[in-house]
Amino acid sequence: MITTFHSTRGLSEHLTSRQAIRQGLSTDGGLFVSDELGKEKIDVASLVGKTYQNMARTVLGTLLPDFSASELDECVKAAYSTQWLDEKITPLKPLGKDYILELFNGPTSAFKDVALQILPEFMARTVDKTSAGTNSNENVMVLTATSGDTGKAALAGFTGTQGTGITVFYPLGKVSEVQRLQMTTQKGANVNVCAIEGNFDDAQSAVKRIFADNSLAMKLRQDANVTLSSANSINVGRLVPQVVYYFSAYVQLVEQGAIGVGDNVEFIVPTGNFGDILAGYYAKKLGLPVGRLTVASDRNNVLFDFLTTGTYNRERPFFETTSPSMDILVSSNLERMLYYMSDGDTELISLLMADLRDKGSFTVPSALLENIKALFSCGWADEDQVNQAIAHCWSNNRYVIDPHTACGYHALQQANNETDMPRVLLSTASPYKFPRVVGKALGLECTGTDFDCMDALSQATDTVAPKNLRDLQHAEERFTDVIPIDEIGDYVLRASQRL
């Protein structure tokens, strides 16, 4: 048993990667990390010419040491197959003199598919088959709070998975029409979708409280034989698959002749919960030449303020923007970056997180801030700038981007690129998930339904809406429940009893 995973806040528990994936979050509220990260480097040159699937086997093998090669092979085969529109899975394309990494060619047209197509495969292999007397009939209920994209990607990943249910909570009225329909039309017997009265942070906090609720846990075990797990990006199994596409991007740059192996590359990453960009940091620790990681935020620029001042302050107005998946005030995965950047100082992390909980803010020591700034840069875009970015990218590159990617595009335009490091913008969603915002930004008449907007966008840009999105117009809506925040515990119990 390779029990290298422990909490960012202490060393009392030691878990295997399997256990960490199954449990999701540590009992002390911290996130699971492994001090082995980066001790073994990946030979980047050996990846050139390899398929995405091959790179995934190598990278995942390093990050999940207690999965066997044949298990990972099965997981990778199931997750990265014909459900993707591009055989490269995450194709890299030129964008002016920069590059764009398309992460949205999966079954739900958002980058979260990269992780959520494979997480159910991991989860199915977390049941301990070796120890006698374990409760083999035990089911897992995966709980997810979503600001729009995670929910659908998790539903698509977990539908039909044996012994597993999935329950998704989304903030009522705060996701796009397409995003809502994607979730409420999900097929499958083991899926549940419910709107809550509140914003995404309320939903995420409520789900975190549920994980910490021991009496509910007991009831779930006794009444339904269910344990809870998480598909949010706090789960190790969500994070590690994302490390692969940083390697894939780099290898594609090499294959396109843009760089040689060893040259540094900058990644610009639209960021909310800090998962996507953290995966880039993990890639760097594994030996990928990452010269700079640029955090791009929307108007909820709490990370921009943190990276410029060293103070993280969540006591601030919350803005609902056209990039809902980045409308986040508590960026959970930042905790993992702080852990590694402070050389594993669990005491410091515990103090900072207690300050965040009790005072609403924390401040990191200045030496730590300097370390962080040496690698992480930042930018943010307000709504006008997002619209301008979408228009600018189209008129200059004939390439349509969604409002999340547009935050990154804006940061890219703003940065004075004094080095000649190649820059890769991560594109996190298909523009067709947000056809009204994108259409309007391009000056189109967008007054009808989201589907009218899709058609207008298609016509104006000579691009095609992904079938999974265009077909939603005629799909049957299955889930219409709306509940107050304080009823989600009961909802989870009822959903678990149906498993």
Ligand SMILES: *Cc1c(COP(=O)(O)O)cnc(C)c1O
């Ligand atoms: C989730 C999401 C993000 C932010 O990713 P994090 O891992 O939360 O930083 C950005 N864009 C889109 C479209 C997303 O769905």
